[in-house]
Amino acid sequence: MRLTIASGLAAFAAAFLLYPLFQGGSWFWTSLGAVLAVMAAGLVSSRLSLPAWAAPLIALLAVWVYLTAAFASGKAWALVVPTRGSLVELGRLLGVGWADIQRFAAPVPETEGITLLTAGGVALIAIAVDLLAARLRRAALAGLPLLALATVPATILPDPISWPAFILAALGFIGLLIADGRERVGHWGRAVLVRRTTRATSSRPDARTSADTSGLRLSGKRIGFAAIALAVLVPALLPAMEPVSFFTFGVGGSGPGRGNSISIPNPVAGLRGQLELPERRVVLTYANNDDKARYLRIYALDTFDGQQFGMTDPKGTPQNRTDNGPLPAPPGLGAEPKVKTVTTNIQVSDEIARLKFLPLPYPPRQIQIDGDWRADVDTLMVFSTLDEAAGLEYDVTTSEPEPTPDLLDSLSGTRPTVDPRFLRLPESIPPEIRELATKLTENAKTDYEAAVKLQQFFTGGDFTYSLRTQGHSNSALRDFLLRDRTGYCEQFAASMAVLARLVGIPSRVAIGYTGGTKVGDRWQVGTNDSHSWPELYFEGVGWLPFEPTPSGSAGQGSARVPEYTLPRPETTGEASTPTPGSTSSSADEPVDPQARRNPRELDREGVVATGGLPTDDSMPLIGQIGIGAGALLLVLLIPAGLRLITRNRRVRALGWKISEPSDDLTARISSKSGGGQPSVAAAWAELDDVLYDYGMARQLSETPRALARRLTQQYEFDAESAAAVTAIASAVERVLFARDPGQVGPMRKDLRKVRQALAATVSRGRRLRAVLLPPSTLRRLRGLGERLLDGFDLLENIRLRRTAAQKNS
Template identity: 75%
Template sequence: MRLSIAAAVATFTSAILLYPLFEGGRWFWSSLGVVLAVLAASVLSTRLSLPAWAAPLVSVAALWIFLTASFTAEEAWAWVVPTKESVLELAGLLSTGWDDIQRFAAPVPANEGISLLTAGGVGLIAIIVDLLAARLRRAALAGLPLLALATVPATILIDPISWPAFIIAALGFVSMLAADGRERVGHWGRAVLVRRTRAARADLPAHTADTRALRLSGKRIGFAAIALAVLVPAALPAMEPVSFFSFGVGGNGSGLGNSISIPNPIANLKGQLELPEKRTVLTYVNNDNQPRYLRIYALDTFDGDQFGMTQPEGAPENRTENGPLPPPPGLSRRVKVDNVRSTITVSDEIAKLSFLPLPYPAREIRIDGDWRADVSTLMVFSTRDEAAGVEYQVATSEPVPTADLLDSLPEGTQGADPRYLEVPDDLPPGITDLAAQETQGASTPYQAAVKLQEFFTRTGGFVYSLETQGHSNSALQDFLLRSRAGYCEQFAASMALLARIAGIPSRVAIGYTGGTQIGGRWTVGTNDSHSWPELYFEGVGWLPFEPTPAGSLGQGSARVPTYTQPRPSATASSAAPTPGATDSSADEPQDPGTRQNPRELDREALIAAGGLPPDESMPLIAKIGIGAGVFLLILLIPAAIRLVTRSRRVRTLGWKVSRPADGVTARVVSVNYPSVAAAWAELDDALCDYGLTRQASETPRALARRLTEQYEFDAESGAAVMTIATTVERVLFARDPGEIGPLNKDLRRVRQALAGTVSRARRVRAVLMPPSTLRRLRLMGEGLLDGFDRLENIRWRRTAAQKGA
């Protein structure tokens, strides 16, 4: 029964490691319940003396009954007996829980499905641990299923496992090993005791072994191992988590491994536009003092009703802290760019925003936390942090295309994923015909895109309205072909769809317009929520277009890109380079093979062209130096303790005192002469530091004689050590020790003589790692463990009256 209880305790303490994965406490109580159910089944199997193979079957039955009673009681017979309906209900909840785990990021909500999945997993672990520890007597092997519980949070979470939770789990495992050891040793004869201070108990029966001393040794080893497991990793560099358990994001094996819960961007967009009053979302400043659209989401899939977003993938190498982000897809180095630096501050009232509002394309971001870029869209997101209240710096390299450049680009979409051209097969014919009609006469994709934008903003008769509802095919058809009234989401989605039909890769961006400048900062509010299409052109990449009619209610800060406006007449000034554009060297084509590490070269180009200023944080070599210095200081703690102790003793060695007139006992006399006690303690520590032994049975005079003869002290050193010895004996044993002179010079001479008898390495060790101090620290640790033993040995004893009763 002891092993069954120990196995249950070990399982539940290991399950505590799962707490960072869940919100709420339902998983905790469900896990506790399944562990108690398995424990009850194990105790029953022990009482009935069932064979080892039958006990797990009883535990599985108990687990099944508990889960039925906890999650599907209404479908069960008498609320506990499983039925066909309860089994189907459990299966449905398991499927729902698995889907939710794949969909949500940790901490996941502990709903019924997830709680059932967690409780079932903990219950199975409890059954396996009980089988190995209590039935097969393989307690050490039972650590493997317990390790599985620790592996789940270790491989999913970015943060390390909480050390208090680890200590609790480790103590549970050590207690199971101790219980197993006591069971094994208890079947043999009387054990040889380890401790010198405790004799074998004579009240034990002849066939019973006193295993408490053995348990003490095991606990010392266990405590030491746990302490090392907690302290050593703190001095090691953090390692990148490996995702054995896929929780959504990064399903290709190179991603983050955690899931991010993505809200409905379209619903959020309209919800903010319909707020009765404007609320500030963020503010920003930049080096050219110009407003910019701030994109949050890039919707790349169209299902026939509305645009949606593919789950982003953030590989570890694409963390913002690793330097420049991946290069913008399709952007050639021949295109001039504006290099802009912006500082964005998000309001702390924004809830559950896991994507950063950014101008496109961001090339470098400086922000605290684990933020990662999706390679194909350059959305920056986090599975652990939120943007509320965050301030971050962004460097962007915005392409500055001209209408002539866009008109001269070769046709082709090699750099765009095919999903940006996908349209449903069941689109209404009227929409397809409309796309062909409005792009008629366009000789290039750019001309087709401009015609589509003009159709929505000028020639199509569209008006802005928040009254539009629905996203079905019929709603889209009604917007394009009949009502032509809607808000920015309808305009953006419709233009993106018509562009795909015309053969131009497109997606829908959702975020904010540039806002309004107030007091030198650009302020973006909820009424600046906006949606716009982004179209892809080979050689330039993704460019925003603005199909929402200008000056619309709630969209006053929307702006039409300059490259879509009518071409200005050629002037001499038009040939001047665009302010902020790269120099002529950027126009020269480069051999892609020379860019072996694009991220490092991008960093150099970004800094040279006006990217974020170099990080003024401490360089790595300085951090390593500080870490090494701290490590050396920790190693020198014993030396510091020894130095302080010696200094305190030396201060008392110069005292010159005599015996009080009234008679006192020898013990009190020794206390009243601190210089003598200090000299003797310092001599004892010096012998220990230099590796010289002092027998416990030696008197002070015998010790002085042996040191003088064995190590051939000179006359002065021999007289000094004899002076210390005789002084100690007089204080301890003489009725009237008389006057006692200073002992500091004698002690210094003896210490020099002792140092001359050992090697230089021993002298260095005596200074840097004094064994006398280490001995005291070890004795303190043993005293702490002895205190745990005294707590464990407390027993309730019946009084004489109770025995008589």
């Protein structure tokens, strides 16, 4: 029965790892009930001595009854007995819960369906642990299902697993291993109780003596606790693991080779989760000098592996910090298009969590914001490894190109200088999709015409906007384009970007927000305005957004098709073409691209790829190394500091009574001296520590007089040193054995003389070690750890003694 209880506790302790996935705590209590149901079933199986294969079936039945009572009691007989109606209700809730998981990003709201799935999953883990540990007696293998619980938050959340939750889960597993070990030892007979601290001494002649089994008894616990400590401390010195996306088509998280300096959440999880929130919540508000709505981009995803779009790690150097002046020039922007300068004030809600990228109109040229924010040269995404966007207010100035269809047509044939990754596609693209891209653009004379035809393919009326879509793979891409043609902005943006690359137009996918709605004198952007759109590259203009997602009541309400992609107007004259969501306005004078070019811009080919966003390298490397070395030195000097404090406390005024005797003899001196001669105890304790530090530890059988004689003869003390150590030994013996020890003279000089004589007999390395890493202090720290471990033994002994008493009664 011990193993059954330990298995349930281990499973429930591991369930604590799931708490960051939820917004509330009802899942916790529901899961606790499911684990208790499994434990009750296991105890019944053990009591009835059922075969191993029957125990999981009994547990499944108990969990079924429990979940019926918790979630479908209204359709059950007597509230707990399952019926056909209750089974149908549980199946419906499971389907709703699975759909909710696909809709929401962590932390998810605690709907009935999600809570049912969580409680059922924890119950299955508990059943697997009980089967392996209590039935098959393979407690070590029971760690595998417990590990399955840890992989859920590790693969979904951008943040690392909380170390308190990890320690709790690890303690649960160690408790299971300890219970299994006691069960195995118990088969050999009754456990022998040995108190490690019980010894026979002259002061306790009646104490029982026994063999010293402390090392054997404590070794397992020492290994377990040491393993937990290493598991918590070592990862702090190693690169952090990034989450693995479960989304395989559309817009995913960062691509391969993501860095470890910043956590980049899966954009699609947040995108779809925000779009399907039951209530609209305000994300940010903004106002600009021309009072026009604009798309606000957060991420630019540039790599496609056949299943999902991912993001090459952005690189932000100190030269490209926002407080250093203008940002790098927009890639590809030449002197031909008119450029409109707009200043936008943005206020981000403080309810946004873990957002380290700024929502910005494209292309940003200068940002006024507090904190360490940096721009990626290629994409002009602005991010921080130290700060978050929640609650910030900042001003951004943009230089927006206003291309005309004629200008875009004239740029066709110009070889793009953009990175080849914006054209790269895997060989696994289905041939039907390649044929579709060719067919859609076969009559296009320029790249611009091809791009417009691709956009019209999606907005022409054959596609339907719906959030109720699933599937992210090559087959899902083929089904979306050729068969059902139903999806939301994720599928529309990713599909158009893939088709554009197939016809030779560089493309990427943007994640952010549409322009929102006008409320008062500011534009208000909510969770329902979360959006994804493609950006296509034209040499001489740069990156331009397109809008394939249907808008209006039949699609994304605030999505707007850019004016430069609409049919050419009948009237002559040059049309002004703003960015998506904006309208025509007067433009500023053209700006020479050489004048706009940031002299601090770095050549991307010359930047060393670090595998991720760099840490704050504003401080020189030698400074960072110095700080790390200083911190390490402080940790290593803790024993030396403790030894210095102890020695000063004793030597400063040897009349102070010692509070932590080094051994039994020192304790007896301290107790017998009372308040009259406490300096003797302090001097003797300090002498004992000095001997231990120099490798001359006093033998337990040595009397003070024998110790003084041995030191004088073995180390050839001079007359003064011999007299000093003899005086200390004589004072100790008088305090111990004389009825009236009399007045003891000052011992500070005697102790100093003995310490100098001892130091002269050892090597310089030994003296250095005695100062920096004193063995006497390490001995006390080790003893403290052993006493902490003894607490667990005391609890076990109390339980076993109670059992023995019950048996005797």
